[in-house]
Amino acid sequence: MPWPDQTRYLGKATPRIDGPAKVTGRAKFTADVAPPGVLYGAIIRSPWPAAHVRSVSLAQVLAAPGIKAALPAQEGAFDVQFYGQELAAVAGVSRQAVLDALPLAVIDAEPRDFVVNELDAIKPDAPRVAPDRPNLGEGQTKDTGDVDAAFASAAAVVEATLSTQIEIHHPMEPHGHTVAWDGDEMTAWSSSQGVFGMRGAFASQLGLSQNNVRVICEYMGGGFGSKFSPGFEGVICARLARAAGAPVKLMLTRFEQALAMGNRPSSFQKIKLAADAGGKLTAFQLESFGTTGASTGISSAGGSGGASFPAPYIYPAPTTRVKQGTVAVNAGPSCPFRAPGHPVASFGMESMLDDLAVKLGLDPLEIRLKNDPFEIRRREYELGAVRFGWKQKYHAPGATPGPVKVGIGCAGAAWMSGGKGTQAELQVNPDGTVEVRVGTQDLGTGSRTVVQVVAAEMLGLDPNFISVRIGDTRFPPSGASGGSTTTASVAPAIHDACANAIAELKQLTKIDDPRGPNWREACRQLGSTPLQVRGKWHEGLSTGGAGGVQFAEVAVDTETGFVQIRKILVVQDCGTVVNKLTCESQINGGVIMGIGYALYEQRVMDARTGVVLNPNLETYKLPGAADTPDIEILLLDMPERGVIGVGEPCTIPTASAIANAVANAIGVRVPSLPITPDKVLAALGQIPAGAQASLSPHLESGLAALAASPGVPAGEFTDGGCHA
Amino acid sequence: MVLSPRVMHSDFTRDGSPAPGVTSDAHQRGISRRAFIRGLGTSVVGAAAIGAGNVAQGLAEANAEPVQGPGAVPVTFTLNGESRTFRLEPRLTLLEVLRNHAGLTGAKESCDRATCGACTVLWNGEPVYACSMLAIEAEGAEIVTIEGLAQESRLTALQQSLIDHDGLQCGYCSPGMLMTLAALLRKNPHPTEAEVRQACAGNLCRCGSYPRIFAAAVAAGGGSPAQKLTVLSPSAHALA
Numbered sequence: 001m002p003w004p005d006q007t008r009y010l011g012k013a014t015p016r017i018d019g020p021a022k023v024t025g026r027a028k029f030t031a032d033v034a035p036p037g038v039l040y041g042a043i044i045r046s047p048w049p050a051a052h053v054r055s056v057s058l059a060q061v062l063a064a065p066g067i068k069a070a071l072p073a074q075e076g077a078f079d080v081q082f083y084g085q086e087l088a089a090v091a092g093v094s095r096q097a098v099l100d101a102l103p104l105a106v107i108d109a110e111p112r113d114f115v116v117n118e119l120d121a122i123k124p125d126a127p128r129v130a131p132d133r134p135n136l137g138e139g140q141t142k143d144t145g146d147v148d149a150a151f152a153s154a155a156a157v158v159e160a161t162l163s164t165q166i167e168i169h170h171p172m173e174p175h176g177h178t179v180a181w182d183g184d185e186m187t188a189w190s191s192s193q194g195v196f197g198m199r200g201a202f203a204s205q206l207g208l209s210q211n212n213v214r215v216i217c218e219y220m221g222g223g224f225g226s227k228f229s230p231g232f233e234g235v236i237c238a239r240l241a242r243a244a245g246a247p248v249k250l251m252l253t254r255f256e257q258a259l260a261m262g263n264r265p266s267s268f269q270k271i272k273l274a275a276d277a278g279g280k281l282t283a284f285q286l287e288s289f290g291t292t293g294a295s296t297g298i299s300s301a302g303g304s305g306g307a308s309f310p311a312p313y314i315y316p317a318p319t320t321r322v323k324q325g326t327v328a329v330n331a332g333p334s335c336p337f338r339a340p341g342h343p344v345a346s347f348g349m350e351s352m353l354d355d356l357a358v359k360l361g362l363d364p365l366e367i368r369l370k371n372d373p374f375e376i377r378r379r380e381y382e383l384g385a386v387r388f389g390w391k392q393k394y395h396a397p398g399a400t401p402g403p404v405k406v407g408i409g410c411a412g413a414a415w416m417s418g419g420k421g422t423q424a425e426l427q428v429n430p431d432g433t434v435e436v437r438v439g440t441q442d443l444g445t446g447s448r449t450v451v452q453v454v455a456a457e458m459l460g461l462d463p464n465f466i467s468v469r470i471g472d473t474r475f476p477p478s479g480a481s482g483g484s485t486t487t488a489s490v491a492p493a494i495h496d497a498c499a500n501a502i503a504e505l506k507q508l509t510k511i512d513d514p515r516g517p518n519w520r521e522a523c524r525q526l527g528s529t530p531l532q533v534r535g536k537w538h539e540g541l542s543t544g545g546a547g548g549v550q551f552a553e554v555a556v557d558t559e560t561g562f563v564q565i566r567k568i569l570v571v572q573d574c575g576t577v578v579n580k581l582t583c584e585s586q587i588n589g590g591v592i593m594g595i596g597y598a599l600y601e602q603r604v605m606d607a608r609t610g611v612v613l614n615p616n617l618e619t620y621k622l623p624g625a626a627d628t629p630d631i632e633i634l635l636l637d638m639p640e641r642g643v644i645g646v647g648e649p650c651t652i653p654t655a656s657a658i659a660n661a662v663a664n665a666i667g668v669r670v671p672s673l674p675i676t677p678d679k680v681l682a683a684l685g686q687i688p689a690g691a692q693a694s695l696s697p698h699l700e701s702g703l704a705a706l707a708a709s710p711g712v713p714a715g716e717f718t719d720g721g722c723h724a
Numbered sequence: 725m726v727l728s729p730r731v732m733h734s735d736f737t738r739d740g741s742p743a744p745g746v747t748s749d750a751h752q753r754g755i756s757r758r759a760f761i762r763g764l765g766t767s768v769v770g771a772a773a774i775g776a777g778n779v780a781q782g783l784a785e786a787n788a789e790p791v792q793g794p795g796a797v798p799v800t801f802t803l804n805g806e807s808r809t810f811r812l813e814p815r816l817t818l819l820e821v822l823r824n825h826a827g828l829t830g831a832k833e834s835c836d837r838a839t840c841g842a843c844t845v846l847w848n849g850e851p852v853y854a855c856s857m858l859a860i861e862a863e864g865a866e867i868v869t870i871e872g873l874a875q876e877s878r879l880t881a882l883q884q885s886l887i888d889h890d891g892l893q894c895g896y897c898s899p900g901m902l903m904t905l906a907a908l909l910r911k912n913p914h915p916t917e918a919e920v921r922q923a924c925a926g927n928l929c930r931c932g933s934y935p936r937i938f939a940a941a942v943a944a945g946g947g948s949p950a951q952k953l954t955v956l957s958p959s960a961h962a963l964a
Contacts, residue, residue, distance in 0.1 A: 011955075019887035020879065022895030023902060025830020025870035032829035095820065096813060172834045172842055172896040172930045221832075221896030222930050254835045379963050383956070444894025444931045577955060581890040584953040585936055589893060592932030617839040617928060625921045628934040633953045636961045 001499050003541065003576055003639060010457040011577040011637065017449045017468060018219070018442070027219045029173055031251045033189040035180045039068055041240050041250030042098045043233060044088040044105050045259065049330040049610025050114035050127070051080040053107060056088050060104040066097030069244035070105075071236060080109070081129060081294035082330050083116075083611045084259025086232045091240040091248045114330040116605040118266060118291045121329045122702035129294055129328035136289060136327045139706050140308055140714035145319030150283035154274030157283075158355045161699065162271065162671040164344050165602040166291070167264040168257065169337055170622060173221020175261050176251030177234045179241040185212045186238055192217040192471075193227040194480025195441055198234070199473045205235045217441045217471040224593075225336035226262040228480055258615035262335030263603060265290040265307040265326075269348040270703045273317075273356050279367040284317035287703045289325040290344070293333035307334070308714070309341035313349035314414050315371040324714070325706045331605055331612075336482060338590070339415060339648035343597055343655055347673060350411040350656035355669060358397060364660065365390055365410060377412050377547035380571040380636065384410070387634060388551040388569045398667020403559050405667075406566075409660025410551045413652035417645040418544025419488030421537050423476035426455070426497040428505070428531040432520040434459065436497070437469045440478035440490050445647055446582030447486045453579050454491050458498035460516030476534065484645030487578055488542035491643045497535025504533055542643040548572040548650060550591070552657035556665040558684055561677030563599055563662055565629040568654065573636040575644035580635075587633050587650040594654020596623045599674050792860060801862040803828075804872030812859050819843045819854035822869060830870035830899040834928075841927030844900035845869045851907045851926075870899035873906055882906055882944040889949070891940035893931035901927045905941045914945040 003010065021027040046053075054077050058070035073086040080087070088105055092098040113127035120126055121135040129135055151157055171191075178189040186208065192198045195215040203210045220227070230238075237250035252261065267290035274283040290307035307326040357367040365385055372378050385391065393408050400406045424438040436455050442448040448468050456463040469475060479489055505514040505522045508531070514522035523531075551569040556562070568591050577583060600621035604613040614620040655673060662680070663669045670683045682689040780794050793814035800809040803826060810825050822828045822845065831854050834842035838856035845854045846868040873880055882905055885891070892898045901924060908915055908923040915923070920941040929937065939949035 015887045016890065016892070018895070019890075019892065020883075022892055022898050023870075023879065023883040023886050024874055025828070025899050027895055028829065029832070029896060031833065032823075034824075034827075034829075094824075096815065170930055172840065172894065172928065173832070174834065219895065221834075222894045224930075251833070254837070254840075376963055379961060383961060444892075444896075446893070580953060580955060582893075585890045585893055585931070585933055588935045589932030592934065593930075616837060617835045618837070622928050622930060623932070624928055625924045625934050625938075628921075628932075628938075631935055631952060635953060635955045636963065637955050637957055638961075638963065639958070 003642065004457065007457055009453045009463065011580065013581045014449060014453050014463065014579050015581060016446055017452045017463070029219045029221055030176050030178055030189050030191045030217070031173070031249065033178050034249070035178065035247040038178065038247040038249050039091040039093060039244055040095045040098050041089060041091040041237055041248045042102065043086050043236070043250070043256065044090065044102055045256065046080040046083060046085040046087055048080055048109060048111045049083040049116060050112040051109040052112060053078050053080055053087065053109040055108045057106040058088055060106065061090055061101045064097070064101035064104055066093040067101045068092055068246060069240045071239055071243060073232070073236070082332050084256065084332055086236070086260070089236040089240055089250070091244050114610045116330050116610045117607055118268065118289070118327050118329060119698045119702070120607060121291070121327050123698055129330055135329070136702060136706065137325050138709045139289070139323045139325035139711040141711035142320060142322040142714045147283045147285055147319040147321040150319040151272065151274050154282050155277035156356060156359045157272065157274045158352055158359055159272040160352065160355065160669070160671055161703070162269045162348050162351055164267045164347055164673045166266045167337065167597055167601050168603050168620060169224045169226040169262055170257055170617070170620065171222030171224060171226065174252040174254065174257050175227060175231060175233060176249070177230065177237045178247060178249040179238040180247035181242055184208070185214070187214045187216065188230070188234065188238065189216050190230060190234060191220045191223070191227055192441060193223040193443060193482055195439055195471060195473050196477050197228055197480045198230050201230050202234065202238060205230070206238055213473070215473045220441060220443060223443050224338045225340065225482060228336070228482060254617060255615045258603065258612050258620060260332040262337065263293070263332065264337035264344070265292045265334045267307065267309065267344045267348070268699055268703070271348050271352045273352045275356055275360060277360070279357065279360055279362045279370050281315055281317040281371050283319045284312040285321045286311050287323045287707045289327050289702065289706055291327050291329045291331070293331045294328060295333050309345035311345055311349070313345035314412050315349065315353060315368070316373060322714070323707055323711055330610055338593065339652050342413065342415065342648070342652040343594065346411055346413065346652050346656045347659060350653070351659055351663070351669060351671070354409065354660045354663060363394060368410070368412065372412065374414065374547055376573050376636070377549060380547060380549040380573065381410065381412070383634060384549055384551050384569055384571040390551065393553065397664050400665065403557060405556045405558055405665040406553070407556065407661045407663065407665025408551065408553050409657045409664055410549060411653035411656035411660060413548040413649040415484055415546045415649040415652065416544045417484040417488060417546050417648070419485055419492060419537055419542035419643065420479055422478040422489040422493040423534060423536045424493040424497045425476045426501050426533050426535070428501055428523060428526070428533070430523055430526045430528060430530065432465060432523040434461065434466045435469060436466060436494060437475040438478055438490060438493065439470070439473055439475040440486060441471045441481055443481050445481070445486060445586055446579060447481065447490055449582055450487050450491055450578050451494050454494040455498055458495055459502070459519065461519060484546070484648040486645060488544070488643045488645050489537055491578060492541035493535050493537045495535070495541055496538060497533055500533040500535050501531065504531060540642065543575060543641050544644065546573055546644050546646060546649040548653065550653045550657045552661040554658060554661040554665055556662055556680060558666060561680035563675055563680065565595060565658060568629055568631045569634070570631065570650060571634045571636070572646055572650055573638055573644070574646040575641035576639045577635060577637050578643060583635065583646060584633060586647050588631055590647065590650030591631050591654050592623050592628060594651045595627060595658065596621070597673060598655035598658040599676070600627070602674050797860065799860050799863055801864060802866040804868055810859070814858065814860050816859045817855055818845070818857040818859045818862055818867070821859040822854060828869050828871050832896055832899060834896065839928070840897070841904060842897050842900040844903040844927065846903055846907060849907065849910065851904045870902055873902065880906070882909055882941065885940040885944035886937070889936050889940035889943055891933055891937040893933050897927060897929040901929065901937060908941070909945060914947065915941060917942055917949070
């Protein structure tokens with residue numbers, strides 16, 4: 001059974017099923033759960049960016065009033081590799097009791113030399129983050145064709161070194177867990193992007209069987225890729241609860257979020273790009289490295305949170321020479337962050353493509369249409385250009401008169417998305433109500449509402465007849481919410497369960513079509529026993545391979561360097577639209593997160609002390625209400641493709657489009673994210689460019705060393721499946 | 725219960741003005757956490773090493789005033805229309821007391837330093853950051869949390885509008901955002917989008933729901949927010 005052509009709920013605007021709970025404070029997030037006798041947990045973190053810890057003594061902590069458990073992070077001696085690494089954890093009767101006891105821990109440690117910034121870490125004499133390895137790994141290679149010959153014969157070649165920053169997830173709800181034990185069985189209320197994945201990790205790390213672990217996540221306050229694993233904090237929370245013989249709640253603080261809860265890897269990208277006179281790409285060369293923090297070595301692209309990224313991004317070149325490395329620094333490790341690798345890749349490639357177009361005297365839109373192999377995205381560029389008024393607005397770089405320069409830019413995205421194995425359970429009650437159970441979770445994307453919309457559509461029922469239970473490993477399994485796969489995984493499973501329910505009801509009641517008006521009568525005939533059916537994801541109802549393009553209009557004050565975004569236009573394909581309301585919200589969110597990446601957000605490390613300098617939300621700048629521009633969205637309804645997730649593609653091209661708009665406005669490129677006023681003024685030559693990363697002498701030598709290393713062949717680079 | 729006669733400043737309202745209702749006697753008795761820490765001054769590091777009891781003693785000597793705590797003291801304030809008395813350590817924030825002592829977990833902890841607004845509650849009608857107020861400051865005040873917004877479990881027009889316009893995603897910022905907007909609508913029943921933006925400048929939303937929050941607040945005030953989403957049918961985009 002395919003998706004229906006005529007719909008009552010699918011593709012309409014259905015308010016969130018959990019809206020009332022969320023606007024009244026009834027929605028219980030992890031920190032709101034309070035089992036009787038729950039203790040407060042906290043982690044003691046390293047004040048040293050690098051150290052050898054000889055011992056952790058918690059005897060005085062344990063003797064303090066109200067303290068019920070205290071555990072070292074590791075048994076025996078161990079090494080610390082970043083400021084904020086876990087040393088120990090404590091549980092007590094109140095936050096105050098724990099805060100009073102934390103200073104009583106005695107840590108015997110020998111501080112060591114450290115290096116926290118990428119360009120310091122690649123110096124030959126830099127302290128080594130891992131004693132047995134150089135900080136800069138060998139790098140992955142991907143070479144095709146004779147790139148040197150192609151550069152030699154090209155009509156135009158552009159070359160530049162660009163950089164992107166470390167971005168921190170900062171979900172509004174910090175990471176955390178509440179764990180309670182009942183004998184050998186544990187229940188974790190976790191802020192989780194994947195309850196089943198967390199169950200598996202809890203079981204393996206605590207030596208438990210999986211059927212003794214239950215993970216619950218009824219509501220969670222955002223994750224953006226950082227909440228797949230229980231983390232140190234989850235496992236130690238469970239161990240503290242076991243040691244104390246009482247439930248423990250361990251929610252991290254905003255400070256800890258900035259130190260140790262993941263981030264998007266940085267990048268330094270030296271790109272050389274060539275085209276023929278008509279603008280068709282002929283050669284692409286890249287040397288890049290970024291940091292994933294204290295971990296080093298080879299990282300793969302895609303969902304891993306590694307420092308490599310798909311290259312060349314979206315627009316293929318017949319000849320390529322790619323070398324991507326990772327540099328270790330004494331800082332908190334990275335992890336997947338909304339569209340891992342893609343915004344990083346997009347910024348480099350889209351920037352160079354614009355510069356190449358300018359050099360060839362081509363319209364940046366034309367060079368994209370000429371080189372983009374993905375038909376849907378080309379159409380999105382065309383449709384968007386008309387709506388945006390591209391032809392009317394485009395001008396030569398820097399051509400606006402006066403000190404406030406206006407500019408426009410565009411960029412595209414590719415994302416694999418797609419769906420996979422979810423199972424669901426439907427309980428049809430004799431009174432006609434339906435309860436759907438599925439072990440997915442709602443990160444704020446509206447997946448709970450998706451379940452309701454699909455069931456209402458398939459059964460022909462008012463949504464009020466359908467209750468939805470999610471976020472519990474006692475429900476049928478579903479995968480983690482990552483890779484923009486949730487809707488495409490869950491919707492087909494609900495579809496299947498509903499189809500099975502209809503078939504069973506038909507057989508039981510002999511009512512030919514038990515849906516809609518016949519539903520109550522069919523259910524009444526069940527007598528006193530509810531009907532329980534299951535369904536599972538199968539091919540044909542969802543696909544992957546989302547595109548998406550964005551257009552940006554900015555005004556740049558060349559006297560202050562301030563960038564104001566006037567307009568963002570999104571053109572996004574998402575297959576079958578499931579719910580217009582939540583889809584629109586998710587796209588708005590992707591754009592706004594992209595604005596943060598473009599203009600504001602950056603983790604700043606202090607080279608001399610090794611600490612994070614902006615571990616809070618007043619100095620780490622998240623976009624706020626005043627930073628939100630006019631955002632307009634064109635959504636391409638493509639029912640023949642089935643359901644496709646959009647959570648990630650919609651955040652990929654935002655920063656690139658803004659960066660290109662800034663370059664178009666001021667006539668020079670700001671080669672580094674975030675585009676802060678100082679960088680704008682430096683690019684305009686109005687202040688010295690001393691702090692510009694691309695001017696560091698170490699950068700060129702590091703890139704040269706990387707280029708000269710033999711490297712190892714890269715695995716498949718993620719390209720979103722959108723071009724062959 | 726004066727902790728320090730020097731403490732007059734109150735920086736916890738959205739626009740920087742003193743918290744309402746605490747300008748006179750009540751304010752003199754009140755003390756923000758930030759001011760409390762400033763009052764400790766440079767002695768804070770040394771004091772932490774010798775324990776909380778000595779901090780109190782040190783303060784007492786420094787100020788030559790009687791000092792509250794460190795043990796629990798009675799505090800009475802009106803919470804969602806009901807008079808409540810708690811016995812509280814003076815160092816407890818209003819947010820901790822709401823969440824852990826009053827069982828009202830709607831107000832959220834997120835930044836814990838008066839930046840993000842997830843903990844916003846109404847204090848004598850004005851939005852304040854509950855994470856950065858001491859609970860003892862609330863003596864005699866009227867506090868309203870998200871749980872007290874809907875009367876007799878009927879959603880307010882603002883709450884319903886937030887649902888209808890999808891002015892939320894994960895929902896973690898929503899209680900604070902709603903309290904800020906509720907205060908705005910009481911003062912300005914028909915706000916423009918610019919006025920809504922101004923009002924919620926102190927509330928962060930990492931999901932990026934701002935455009936729909938603006939739309940919801942404008943609509944709750946009787947305005948008509950612009951439609952920003954266009955779904956192009958297969959015939960309109962002519963792909964396939």
